[in-house]
Amino acid sequence: MLKDKNLHLIDCHTHLDQYSNSDIKEIIERCRIKGVQSIVSAGVNLNSSKKNQSLALEYPNYVWAGVGIHPMEIDSTIDHHQLDSVRNLAENKETVCISEIGLDYESSSAKKSLQKEIFSQQIQIACEVNKPIVFHNRGASTDPIEILNHESNGNIDIVAHYFQGTASYTHMCLDNGFYLSLAKTLLRMPELQDLVKTEIPLENIVLETDSYPQPFKKKRSSWTEPWEIEKVAKKIADLKGLDVKEVEYITNRNANKIFGLD
Numbered sequence: 001m002l003k004d005k006n007l008h009l010i011d012c013h014t015h016l017d018q019y020s021n022s023d024i025k026e027i028i029e030r031c032r033i034k035g036v037q038s039i040v041s042a043g044v045n046l047n048s049s050k051k052n053q054s055l056a057l058e059y060p061n062y063v064w065a066g067v068g069i070h071p072m073e074i075d076s077t078i079d080h081h082q083l084d085s086v087r088n089l090a091e092n093k094e095t096v097c098i099s100e101i102g103l104d105y106e107s108s109s110a111k112k113s114l115q116k117e118i119f120s121q122q123i124q125i126a127c128e129v130n131k132p133i134v135f136h137n138r139g140a141s142t143d144p145i146e147i148l149n150h151e152s153n154g155n156i157d158i159v160a161h162y163f164q165g166t167a168s169y170t171h172m173c174l175d176n177g178f179y180l181s182l183a184k185t186l187l188r189m190p191e192l193q194d195l196v197k198t199e200i201p202l203e204n205i206v207l208e209t210d211s212y213p214q215p216f217k218k219k220r221s222s223w224t225e226p227w228e229i230e231k232v233a234k235k236i237a238d239l240k241g242l243d244v245k246e247v248e249y250i251t252n253r254n255a256n257k258i259f260g261l262d
Contacts, residue, residue, distance in 0.1 A: 007248055008037040009233055010255040011226040012181055013099065013134055013161055013208035016041040016063065017051035023213075027225050028059060034227035037252065038261055042066035042099040042134060045073040046082050049089050056094035064259065065092070066099030066134060068122055074110040083121055090129045096259040098126040100161060102136030103144050116147060123151035132157035132258050134181065145172055157258045162210050164192050167199065174204055179254060181208045184224060186235050197239040202250045206258065207232050 011031075016024055016039065031039065041056075041063055043049030049067035056065040067089040069082060089095055101122045103115050119135075126133045133156060137144045148158055160173050163180040173180060182205055186192055196205075207229050214223040233251065237244040256262045 007230050007233065007244065008035045008252070009207060009229045009248055010038045010040075010252050010261065011036060011209050011211070011229045012040050012159065012206045012255050012259070013066075013183075013210055014039055014041050014226050015044070015048075015210070015212035016055055016226075017043070017048050018212045024055065027211075028062070030225060031227050032062075034230065036226050036229065038062060038064060038255075039226050040064045040066055040096060040099070040134075040259060042097075043068050043089075044070035044100055046085050049086065053089055053092060053094055060094075064096040064261065065089075065094050066097045067095050068098045068101040069118060070100050071102055071104040071115045071119070071136060072106070072109055074115060074118055076110070076114070078114065078117060078121075083118070083125070086122065087125045087128070090125055090131055095129075095131065096261065097132045097134050097159075098122055099134035099159075100136050101133065102161070103138075103140035103147075104136060105139035112143075116143070119144070119147055120151050123148060126156055127152055130156065132159060134159040134161045136161050142169070142172060145176060145178075149176060159206060159258060162208065164189060167195060170195050170199060174200070179204050179206050179258060181206050182232055182236065183208050183210050184228065184232060186232055193235075193239055196236060202236070202240065202242070202247065203254065205236065205251055206255050207251050 041052045043052050052065035055063045159179045159181050164185050209226050211224050233247045237247045
């Protein structure tokens with residue numbers, strides 16, 4: 001029987017920068033003990049992206065930075081200064097992706113036209129610096145896919161963050177060569193479990209926890225942390241009837257290929 005400590009997984013999407021500095025240190029220590037191999041921490045605005053750069057420098061070859069402007073962080077105008085700053089941060093070797101960017105059609109979000117424009121410009125930045133994209137989609141149907149295809153022309157790797165789409169959306173992502181990033185939602189969503197079991201190849205899967213501070217949970221010990229990535233890997237192994245070490249090997253290979261962590 002394989003033990004948990006033998007798993008060395010990559011968490012492709014967290015928000016480590018949103019924790020306090022002391023909390024970050026303790027989280028990293030727990031991750032190392034649990035065998036987490038690497039962590040990608042995604043930016044949601046310019047300050048967040050800068051902090052992720054700092055974390056990548058503080059924990060070299062362990063924490064890696066994503067930089068970008070999240071659709072829910074967009075105000076009423078296009079800030080070209082911020083986009084220029086994102087481009088500058090994206091050129092750093094500690095930056096492994098443009099993340100977290102995308103579209104969010106919640107009623108409280110910015111105008112769709114503005115979101116699309118900023119999304120498009122950040123895709124262009126990704127193409128210029130030859131870095132992959134991890135994209136957010138809430139309520140935007142196939143709009144992100146259409147914009148990604150138009151702007152990237154298949155020249156960069158693309159990851160669908162916190163994936164939990166319908167069967168048709170799943171196949172549209174797969175048909176376009178996207179990777180699907182699976183999180184702990186897989187543990188509780190039967191429809192997603194069915195898709196993973198029968199429709200989503202392991203070669204298109206990466207893992208994430210989307211870890212961020214969760215004060216709405218009564219106990220601090222209930223907050224999701226990157227070491228819990230093992231729960232997702234084990235669920236995939238169970239659904240596909242595979243040894244969890246095979247899930248580790250292939251999802252790590254996918255992540256290393258996308259983000260250039262080797």
